[in-house]
Amino acid sequence: MGKHLTKRSEDYSKWYNELVVKADLAETSAVRGSMVIKPYGFAIWEKMQAELDRMFKETGHQNAYFPLFVPKSLFEAEEKNAEGFAKECAVVTHYRLESDPEREGKLRVDPKAKLEEELVVRPTSEAIIWNTYRGWIQSHRDLPLLINQWANVVRWEMRTRLFLRTAEFLWQEGHTAHATKEEAVAEAKQMQEVYATFAEEFMAMPVVRGAKSESERFAGADDTYTIEALMQDGKALQAGTSHFLGQNFAKAFDVKYTSKEGKQEHVWATSWGVSTRLIGGLIMTHSDDAGLVLPPKLAPIQVVIVPIFKNEEQLETISEAVEVIVKELKAKGVSVKFDHRETMRPGAKFAEYELKGVPVRIAMGNRDLENGTVEVARRDTFEKKTISKDEVVSYVADLLEEIQVNLYTKALTFRNDHITEVNSFEEFKNAIEQKGGFVSAHWDGTEETEEKIKEATKATIRCIPNDAKEEEGVCVFSGAKSSKRVLFAKAY
């Protein structure tokens, strides 16, 4: 079948790349670092979008759309932000092609069509959006302004990996404006919690909620709140971030409002985003050597039904019974596929749906028909059970919930088993190198120590957990006093 996967224990990175391609999620494209998201992968993204969009709207946000291009003079207005992204900006300099006089039938850039001002392809949209907000915000009555955008962005990354790091990616970016610092901080924290809820309840991916250290903050932010997940290979994945931007953009773009007291004040800002990177996180949280494992809440196909038949007549009889089950499952809101292709054997179909991570497989053969049963197999544990045809719908509905819970529990156990408290740099290095996962350690709070630890171990501070307890201690590296443990890990 050409579908054999490298084992995770052999080469995790190779397993990941193969799985993304073989499960029809995505593939590399002719454009350096850009991927094609294939229909099956995009269907997962659509499910993610639908849930996130609902959650954003329930918390009062509206969608809008801002330009792809940012004039260079706007882009550079907020200096830290500009500096942070300058090295990875794709830049449009011309607006026309013409026939190439030296290569018949070919085109070249028309040198006469040079733009007066170069346009940056948005790596993030704060600049163009805050330039727009200046016109939208006059009074305290215009606040809060709660906007989200679903869009593509471009960051010219040198080392790319499907979903995890691509030159172009799809994401949502929320951009909000508030009258007070307190409201903006509350908003940024609220969106961190929305992301965490989404990750845990829908992706079945446990996350640590925390704040970034200064050196890991978003360029232009006063604070970055993050959710950090742990992948099966012991590396961390930053899965979503929410930024408190202070008044940095409001000042750079001169966005002021008249307060209730009649005073002119700069507004306070947040921005927050998650991207198609989440699909990479989903894969590396649950999948196994047989292929994808998808949580039922995000699986494009939740149940597949495979008939086992020797001839047309058998297929027909089985199909009649299956159609009843299909109808009832659909009525319960379960997405179900009846795969009655005659060009493929049941065993090959089983392997295909295992590879694609369909949570539940129902098989029905001639003997089942006689006995009034079906065989139900779950993808997460490979367990099979023979169930009465009449009970299969409610059984499957319950099973889908059980699988969702089981995946989360399993991932949570793995994650919790991979948080190691250390009290010396020796222990730190051992934990990072031999066990992987998060290392919980005291840190002296300086960028210098952070940098030295990174040089020595490749581990970075993933976050200062929201629930970190006050605890007297000394920095594992410098020995200086510390009052909190932070989480380190190697990361994607």
Place this chain on the structure above:
Amino acid sequence: MGKHLTKRSEDYSKWYNELVVKADLAETSAVRGSMVIKPYGFAIWEKMQAELDRMFKETGHQNAYFPLFVPKSLFEAEEKNAEGFAKECAVVTHYRLESDPEREGKLRVDPKAKLEEELVVRPTSEAIIWNTYRGWIQSHRDLPLLINQWANVVRWEMRTRLFLRTAEFLWQEGHTAHATKEEAVAEAKQMQEVYATFAEEFMAMPVVRGAKSESERFAGADDTYTIEALMQDGKALQAGTSHFLGQNFAKAFDVKYTSKEGKQEHVWATSWGVSTRLIGGLIMTHSDDAGLVLPPKLAPIQVVIVPIFKNEEQLETISEAVEVIVKELKAKGVSVKFDHRETMRPGAKFAEYELKGVPVRIAMGNRDLENGTVEVARRDTFEKKTISKDEVVSYVADLLEEIQVNLYTKALTFRNDHITEVNSFEEFKNAIEQKGGFVSAHWDGTEETEEKIKEATKATIRCIPNDAKEEEGVCVFSGAKSSKRVLFAKAY
């Protein structure tokens, strides 16, 4: 209020621009020719997307996502297509900015970060998609391949107008591959019909289904099927197109399949798209001098409820009664807004929701409370009616349907009144100049005549209607024989 609109009879174009901005649909941006779609405008687009996406999926299509950038060498592969779009391509030539040594705190393009091959920002995605399809299609079993993409595209237009013609716009583009010519033609025609159904049933915008003349075809297509709508000012709007692409892209990108008979054959292609331009068509089909008029099926807010009160206590009593109505309307799937702002008078609210085209307004005051009634006003005819509180929910549900039908009927009557059959060039010119609308005329089928008529009258062939009858006649311009009438009009 600064909300006064220019009258349509004074200056239709000015009315349109003012309305788009004042109704909070969109505005121009800092990027030449690109617009910002504001939340209210974007909410209409979301409603359009949801319905279209459902219709695409019901006809067997799946969504996917392809790169924004197209390497120049791929872009130029299908020569007619490349030639057609070359003059309006934004081109990325560099991938990095650096500090400008001559302007402190400013950035410039890093000359060392020049791309080896320039990247075209997609004006349409045939090239990148067909280059990808080569890897996806081997056998007749891989066909048909039915894919759609929701995306942004860029066409560097010199004269832009909000929604109607912008440098960047949002659209969907379907790209399908088929084993036979017949299947591809059937697909292209099916999608034309999907668009027509959407326009008529959801936008309440009647359209003529037809084929484009050769000179108006999509660059690279063998046939372009179009839906053409008529705006209130007598100009036509091309609202959606579906292209039969023959084997042009399959040959340019060498996409072949093995047939059932074991032969290698080039596949057959279609592509089809509608864009945010539809919002422009929606506006110019229904709206009036008081503002937007939205068909209920696409209105972000279908019903607004405005309380009329003199004090807090009255507002509270009214609110209690209103909340019951709100709940019942929502249960019926009606989107309803209760506007209880105390900072704005009812009259100002009425004007605002008229401007924004909310189909139904319910007002409830103290006297209503005493009588157990509410006042229901419809946006399309401005009629008002006093209705018993207990009947208002079913009354409003029916009224929304009635408004949807009324808008379509009104637009259809206007459109039919503006199709003029002419039999001489004199009549042709009179009809185009004095009456506007579609002119149905015999045409000799030559590009030369088409061009001359355009020069003389600015009218172009909008389409050869699908339902054009065979009819002996002579071309209004050349006098040569013709067997069919075609539709001419000035167009957006």
